Amino acid sequence: MTTRHKLPPAGSPGPERQIFDAISSLQSLGDDRDEDGGRKIAFSRLYAYAAGGDGGADPELERILAIEPELRRDFRRLLGKTASIHMPRVAAASSGEISQRGGGNCRIRFEPSRAEPDQVYVIIEFTVGEGGLPATLFVCDNDNHCDKFSLPRGRDGVIQLLLERESDLLAKLRDINTEIYLG
Amino acid sequence: MKARVYLATTAGPVRIERLTRERAQQSAVCLGRTTKVLAVSAAYDAFVRQPSGVIEREFGPLEPGAFRLDVDGPVDDGESWQLGVFAAHMLAKDHALAGPDEPGDLVIWLTGAVHNDLGVAPVNHIPEKLRASEELFAALAMEGAKVTLVLPPGARPHAEAGGLPAGFEIAEIASTKELAEIIGAGGPTLTAGPRPQEPAAIKQGPGRWTARLMIALVALFLLLVIAFQAWHVWRAYDDLRQVADSGGLGDLASALEKADRSGWTGGLAADLLRRDLLAELPTARDVGLDIRERRAPEGKSCAAVHFGNAEPVLVAVEPDPDGAYPPSDRNGLCGLEFYVSTDPGRFHAETGFAVVSGKFIREGAVLEARNGPLVFSGEMAWVVDLPRRPDGPFAYEIELIASRRPVSLDLVGKNGLKTADEFAGLGVFYRSIEHRVER
Numbered sequence: 259m260t261t262r263h264k265l266p267p268a269g270s271p272g273p274e275r276q277i278f279d280a281i282s283s284l285q286s287l288g289d290d291r292d293e294d295g296g297r298k299i300a301f302s303r304l305y306a307y308a309a310g311g312d313g314g315a316d317p318e319l320e321r322i323l324a325i326e327p328e329l330r331r332d333f334r335r336l337l338g339k340t341a342s343i344h345m346p347r348v349a350a351a352s353s354g355e356i357s358q359r360g361g362g363n364c365r366i367r368f369e370p371s372r373a374e375p376d377q378v379y380v381i382i383e384f385t386v387g388e389g390g391l392p393a394t395l396f397v398c399d400n401d402n403h404c405d406k407f408s409l410p411r412g413r414d415g416v417i418q419l420l421l422e423r424e425s426d427l428l429a430k431l432r433d434i435n436t437e438i439y440l441g
Numbered sequence: 442m443k444a445r446v447y448l449a450t451t452a453g454p455v456r457i458e459r460l461t462r463e464r465a466q467q468s469a470v471c472l473g474r475t476t477k478v479l480a481v482s483a484a485y486d487a488f489v490r491q492p493s494g495v496i497e498r499e500f501g502p503l504e505p506g507a508f509r510l511d512v513d514g515p516v517d518d519g520e521s522w523q524l525g526v527f528a529a530h531m532l533a534k535d536h537a538l539a540g541p542d543e544p545g546d547l548v549i550w551l552t553g554a555v556h557n558d559l560g561v562a563p564v565n566h567i568p569e570k571l572r573a574s575e576e577l578f579a580a581l582a583m584e585g586a587k588v589t590l591v592l593p594p595g596a597r598p599h600a601e602a603g604g605l606p607a608g609f610e611i612a613e614i615a616s617t618k619e620l621a622e623i624i625g626a627g628g629p630t631l632t633a634g635p636r637p638q639e640p641a642a643i644k645q646g647p648g649r650w651t652a653r654l655m656i657a658l659v660a661l662f663l664l665l666v667i668a669f670q671a672w673h674v675w676r677a678y679d680d681l682r683q684v685a686d687s688g689g690l691g692d693l694a695s696a697l698e699k700a701d702r703s704g705w706t707g708g709l710a711a712d713l714l715r716r717d718l719l720a721e722l723p724t725a726r727d728v729g730l731d732i733r734e735r736r737a738p739e740g741k742s743c744a745a746v747h748f749g750n751a752e753p754v755l756v757a758v759e760p761d762p763d764g765a766y767p768p769s770d771r772n773g774l775c776g777l778e779f780y781v782s783t784d785p786g787r788f789h790a791e792t793g794f795a796v797v798s799g800k801f802i803r804e805g806a807v808l809e810a811r812n813g814p815l816v817f818s819g820e821m822a823w824v825v826d827l828p829r830r831p832d833g834p835f836a837y838e839i840e841l842i843a844s845r846r847p848v849s850l851d852l853v854g855k856n857g858l859k860t861a862d863e864f865a866g867l868g869v870f871y872r873s874i875e876h877r878v879e880r
Binding site for chain 1: 459461462463464465466467469471474476478483486509511791847
């Protein structure tokens with residue numbers, strides 16, 4: 259007996275086609291380095307790291323990402339799809355420190371502490387509702403090196419961090435060449 | 442007169458080391474003056490912030506921002522920290538909260554919840570908190586410190602049964618109003634006005650030297666009136682200075698106007714501050730802004746300049762006598778470069794760069810300023826490359842602000858300040874320029 263499947267109409271892809279495309283893309287992200295003898299990283303693991311908040315900590319994956327440029331590129335693409343907010347590079351060159359940056363319904367302000375001049379408040383303000391404030395922040399540089407940071411719980415559309423002026427995270431957030439993903 | 446404040450916890454007393462108004466968005470409790478923000482911060486922020494919180498309501502109006510409370514040990518969630526924190530705010534308002542290296546004239550140890558109506562409510566685990574503080578109490582007794590334990594209603598028997606060192610006082614209070622009286626009795630002035638000063642002569646009665654005493658009384662009264670007015674001027678000046686130091690220019694302008702209207706003491710304080718601000722004003726010589734056109738050298742294209750294969754010919758863009766910048770000719774123009782200079786040791790400066798129309802290039806990508814002005818602090822230089830095929834004139838605005846105090850462009854525009862003269866009146870150098878590139 260021959261089973262007949264109903265084909266989706268031509269033109270705009272139906273939900274089946276979208277799901278097929280998504281699965282294909284995900285497979286290619288996970289499988290394409292096995293033939294070259296590289297490390298195979300399951301897509302589910304990358305996804306858990308990108309979207310898993312605090313629970314997605316994966317030091318081994320971070321070590322592999324640090325040495326595998328193609329995997330970094332794929333991961334960056336994945337971040338672009340999973341993150342709820344993407345803040346592009348600051349669109350100007352400057353030798354001075356930026357005091358704020360913005361993008362994607364979000365603004366980050368840097369306010370020095372009066373009490374401790376070596377500390378800086380990082381205030382992430384969201385212009386959308388508080389329905390789900392991000393729990394994770396990724397800062398990515400030009401070589402797709404992305405550092406993951408857990409965010410404290412936000413209130414009233416604001417997430418506030420207090421950082422040492424010399425901290426690595428603050429330097430990356432203030433670097434006009436980095437891009438930021440929040441999810 | 443200063444007071445040390447300890448929060449009673451079951452893990453031991455926690456000292457409040459400092460209370461600072463910060464230009465932050467949310468109030469926070471920090472451990473040991475580090476960046477470690479304690480989990481109780483969310484509850485503290487709610488305790489501070491209006492409409493539900495009591496601190497801003499009772500101690501306001503305050504400059505924009507939030508509080509940072511530094512403590513020397515962990516404080517768990519719950520409500521028993523509220524009375525001690527309220528006391529710390531009360532003291533800090535009058536600069537009477539002893540810092541970590543200051544012994545203070547009074548030590549207060551508190552536990553209790555504070556309700557929205559300022560009533561003090563009972564809390565649990567008081568015997569445990571007392572036991573956990575035994576070591577501190579012994580040290581304070583050795584030190585000879587004046588110590589008061591402030592407790593919610595019904596807690597006195599716990600403290601009395603605990604065998605406190607001799608001389609320790611116990612105060613059971615039902616309202617924070619009583620707290621003001623207790624701390625005030627210990628020394629720090631907590632109310633809005635000065636505590637009446639009664640000279641010994643008055644207490645002793647006029648005696649038989651009635652006439653001389655009356656003269657002395659009148660002289661003393663006049664002296665007190667003068668001192669009182671001087672104190673008012675000083676307080677008004679201090680309040681205005683705090684607003685000025687916060688960097689909120691609109692708030693400062695409003696505060697000065699309000700002080701002018703509030704009577705002669707407020708007006709005098711405002712005039713004194715205006716004189717000081719004017720003396721601090723940076724001049725145009727202190728803040729430099731250079732704009733240069735980057736043109737292709739002879740025989741080379743802008744592409745060679747953009748890719749770093751040719752050095753551009755730099756042509757300064759000079760303002761006309763009215764200060765306006767003439768348009769630059771697009772022909773042969775590869776881009777613009779900007780340089781803002783000031784002495785970072787003397788002045789705080791910020792520059793905002795906003796593209797009004799057109800596009801520019803950075804590292805090969807054509808960009809437009811979609812996210813509002815870009816703001817930079819301090820000395821800075823930047824380059825804007827222009828695309829080969831522009832889709833119209835390229836126009837931009839630069840706003841430059843400089844002051845001896847920390848000021849921010851973030852605060853400009855919300856306050857109606859527009860002209861350089863208006864900014865100068867607040868001790869702030871301001872310059873706004875517009876420039877365009879067209880064919």
